[in-house]
Amino acid sequence: MMRAMVKKSIGAVGTAIFAIFAFNNASATVVGSFHDLSPFTANTTAVCVFCHTPHGGDTSFAAVPLWNKVLNAPGAYTRYSSLLLPTLDGAEAPVGSVSIACLSCHDGTQAMDVVINLPGSYGYNAAGTQIDVGAIGPMGSPPVRNLGTDLTNDHPISIQYAGGGCDDSDADGTCVGPLGDPDFNFPEKTTINGNPVWWIDTSVGVAGVREKTDLPLYARADVAGSSVIEPTVECGSCHDPHDGQTTGGPGSVQFLRISNAGSEVCVSCHIK
Numbered sequence: 491m492m493r494a495m496v497k498k499s500i501g502a503v504g505t506a507i508f509a510i511f512a513f514n515n516a517s518a519t520v521v522g523s524f525h526d527l528s529p530f531t532a533n534t535t536a537v538c539v540f541c542h543t544p545h546g547g548d549t550s551f552a553a554v555p556l557w558n559k560v561l562n563a564p565g566a567y568t569r570y571s572s573l574l575l576p577t578l579d580g581a582e583a584p585v586g587s588v589s590i591a592c593l594s595c596h597d598g599t600q601a602m603d604v605v606i607n608l609p610g611s612y613g614y615n616a617a618g619t620q621i622d623v624g625a626i627g628p629m630g631s632p633p634v635r636n637l638g639t640d641l642t643n644d645h646p647i648s649i650q651y652a653g654g655g656c657d658d659s660d661a662d663g664t665c666v667g668p669l670g671d672p673d674f675n676f677p678e679k680t681t682i683n684g685n686p687v688w689w690i691d692t693s694v695g696v697a698g699v700r701e702k703t704d705l706p707l708y709a710r711a712d713v714a715g716s717s718v719i720e721p722t723v724e725c726g727s728c729h730d731p732h733d734g735q736t737t738g739g740p741g742s743v744q745f746l747r748i749s750n751a752g753s754e755v756c757v758s759c760h761i762k
């Protein structure tokens with residue numbers, strides 16, 4: 491608890507300093523942010539290792555970049571859809587993509603420093619090894635909310651965008667729908683390496699150009715009942731895990747893609 495408090499003040503100071511020097515242009519990085527776990531252990535000074543490995547990452551349940559943590563099975567989670575709300579239109583894909591990567595810390599089921607590939611030689615273990623036993627545990631409740639494995643009280647994830655209407659057979663450009671749920675803004679699409687890439691153009695930055703301040707939708711081929719590749723909403727649609735900048739003024743959290751002042755994150759997707 492003490493360590494977490496110290497870390498928080500370091501994070502706040504770091505963000506303030508960064509704001510002075512860099513408000514014009516780049517955003518803050520993962521170094522010194524809440525996602526920099528290196529100060530909590532004497533066993534490594536590496537920052538990326540808590541999430542990434544250059545070789546041998548876990549891709550079992552998710553398409554995530556070089557993931558250095560063992561992923562929980564999708565069935566371990568209780569979904570938003572189990573609330574049986576009459577208003578939900580989107581079909582779900584199994585809990586996966588970048589979301590299950592976030593949950594490998596944020597569901598509180600394993601220590602945050604359990605990694606597949608320890609820093610240094612002879613460190614590979616597909617089942618995971620803890621970098622510093624005792625120093626870093628699983629995510630607790632306070633001060634930051636532990637999402638747990640019951641996701642019914644969290645914004646839907648691994649969910650089809652807008653109840654469907656856009657897929658990989660669409661031409662590049664703005665999706666023309668019709669959307670399954672018309673209360674949504676139309677996503678943009680481009681093609682990279684022959685694969686569809688979707689995003690929501692926010693009011694920040696240049697319209698029609700895919701930028702860091704836009705909200706990515708994740709291409710999934712496993713949306714229930716679908717035989718095509720479709721865009722879904724995942725944790726990474728709203729959050730950038732590397733951006734330790736606290737956007738949006740007082741009371742806002744780190745790792746949002748854009749400031750949520752005026753609920754800008756929400757209304758980038760929802761027409762409400």
Ligand code: HEC
Nearest residue numbers: 520525526537538539540541542555588591592726731732
């Ligand atoms: C707390 C976990 C975490 C840490 C620490 C972390 N990353 Fe990531 N990184 C992720 C996740 C999650 C994604 C997938 C993001 C997405 O889908 O938008 C990602 C994606 C990436 C990508 C590809 C997407 C992009 O933004 O270009 C690169 C490159 C990357 N990380 C590099 C790094 C480096 C280098 C470090 C250390 C300085 C680092 N990351 C630290 C979680 C982390």
Ligand code: HEC
Nearest residue numbers: 575577578579580646650651652653705723727755756759
């Ligand atoms: C990246 C796009 C995106 C963003 C950003 C977003 N949402 Fe959503 N939201 C969705 C999708 C897609 C659904 C699923 C809706 C459906 O299928 O009916 C959803 C569902 C919801 C629901 C549940 C709807 C229901 O019928 O049960 C609520 C409430 C909601 N969002 C509120 C918010 C709020 C508040 C914010 C801002 C903090 C937000 N959303 C940001 C895409 C988004």
Ligand code: HEC
Nearest residue numbers: 494524540541591592595602633634725729731743744745
């Ligand atoms: C390696 C473990 C780890 C992974 C993986 C991870 N996080 Fe975190 N996250 C943390 C820790 C540690 C904190 C800070 C907890 C605290 O201060 O109590 C945190 C805090 C946060 C916060 C709150 C920041 C604030 O200002 O209160 C958000 C938002 C967040 N993470 C989102 C994500 C998302 C989204 C992903 C995946 C893209 C992710 N995290 C992946 C460990 C992780």
Ligand code: HEC
Nearest residue numbers: 589592593596634635645647724725728741742743750755
């Ligand atoms: C639709 C957008 C959206 C999605 C999807 C989303 N978040 Fe968030 N999240 C937010 C916003 C906005 C906040 C800031 C809330 C606030 O200011 O209190 C937030 C806050 C958080 C926090 C800080 C604690 C809290 O509850 O305020 C954590 C941790 C977090 N998110 C993790 C995640 C993880 C992990 C996922 C995926 C399982 C996820 N988020 C998916 C929008 C989203």
